[in-house]
Amino acid sequence: MRLFGLMALGLLAACASAEAPVAVADQAAVRSLGEILEQSPAADWHTVDQNNLLYMQLPQGRVIIELAADYTPLHTANIQALARAHYWDGAAIVRSQENYVVQWGRDEGDPRPTGAGTPTLAAEFDRPRGGVQITRLPDPDSYAREVGFANGFPVASNGRETWMAHCHGMVGAGRGDTADSGSGAELYVVIGHAPRHLDRNIATVGRVLQGMELLSTMPRGTGALGFYETPAERTTITSVRLGSELPASERVNLEALRTDSATFRDVIDSRRFRRESWFLDPVGHINLCNVPLPVRVRS
């Protein structure tokens, strides 16, 4: 009595593989997400700068993170400096909290050369709204007056400032009690429902483009707030490198769909209005963090 109906519900997190089948009668009118992406012009994609890509090698596989240089330029520069100093080689995943974050870094008693990196940075929790082009969503948001996408990232705004939103897969920089106490040396990734109360309280610095499933399935820590209680529970990070420092043969040429493109507007429309035959209610709404941000490997 296995029901395959739920197969029709697939939401593609960050890839361009085929969407669920639609009823034959509808196919002429309804383009699947996969068809929208396949039929997109090349100009609607942009090649991600290898200098903004962190390749984090874990025993289980590789995670690739894109840094958001225009929203958090100071953190991006510091993280790049720390990566060039091989700061995270031998660091560890120290925390895995259910429906919240997975976090990595170094213990205080484990100093490591930081190269040109600095231990604290000015806060980059938001930036002026003026001059930032945002592809807006029409539906209300629980936390912000305006939400949408800027240069490939989910963002929110109050009309004066804009900031990146803590959606699933977004990466942020841990900090202490003061606004300037973060540096990007300790990073976390959102693995659950978007903890949007962190928006504007901490610097989000990028998002995971590949390998999210390696981080999200880390066994949960049993200590307070999901910290691992013993060193044996941690996962040691083999290395973190900038794509620009890797030999060309080890780089992944990633293309992200431009969030100011016509194709991306079609993606939003196809996820707001669910025209596939499985959907009995076509919905007609979407939350910021439910919009897929397609990424593909350039062949």
Place this chain on the structure above:
Amino acid sequence: MRLFGLMALGLLAACASAEAPVAVADQAAVRSLGEILEQSPAADWHTVDQNNLLYMQLPQGRVIIELAADYTPLHTANIQALARAHYWDGAAIVRSQENYVVQWGRDEGDPRPTGAGTPTLAAEFDRPRGGVQITRLPDPDSYAREVGFANGFPVASNGRETWMAHCHGMVGAGRGDTADSGSGAELYVVIGHAPRHLDRNIATVGRVLQGMELLSTMPRGTGALGFYETPAERTTITSVRLGSELPASERVNLEALRTDSATFRDVIDSRRFRRESWFLDPVGHINLCNVPLPVRVRS
């Protein structure tokens, strides 16, 4: 240079353990989530009916699910009948899709006595709003005119009907293409950002009270939509039992905070306004699926 600041961000998913520390000067005024729960009167909690609890034993540990008898009575009764028939003993986790769902059931070619259970059921995607007491949230929602909590579950409404919302940890019943093609024999749990587009398209039947971390960390399937490609990748379910069928010594006496209680209103307030010293922006908003639904083991 390890920063512990992020330790202060803990969101308790479904338990009453201690919240992050607050600054000493604030402690008189600011109650942590843990303190709010510790100081709550016994009458603000209710004992969960063992007849509505599914105990799912996996090799990794035990998951406990509460069925929502008042929102989905037909599905609840059918799931209870299937559990009494030991329908899921030897069934398997068949799907694990990143930022979406983990799903379990039986293959079509693997029939199993269903006891008094039936293979299809009338749709239970919503119910009339009239007569349902909802503890409302004041912030806007991307999908519904009204959101809040009814009898321990996150719910939404358009003013005429109300339905349970697909928040993280909610359990639903897979279905085929028609509204009545689900039965509860194939179930899924939300492991990522709330896929609210499933609301009113499928029956949500309950939520996970314990053991969520066992489901959310299942290795992701590499087939389409996260289905496992080989039997070896699946996790076999040892057994699923109703609490009322277990010997008293094997039951867990769970208490859930009443969502119509004064304590729960204090919980909502403490999560909407973040008064802990770490928060530089006190937020003042909350999304339906970011509100913790506290559960404790009765000692």
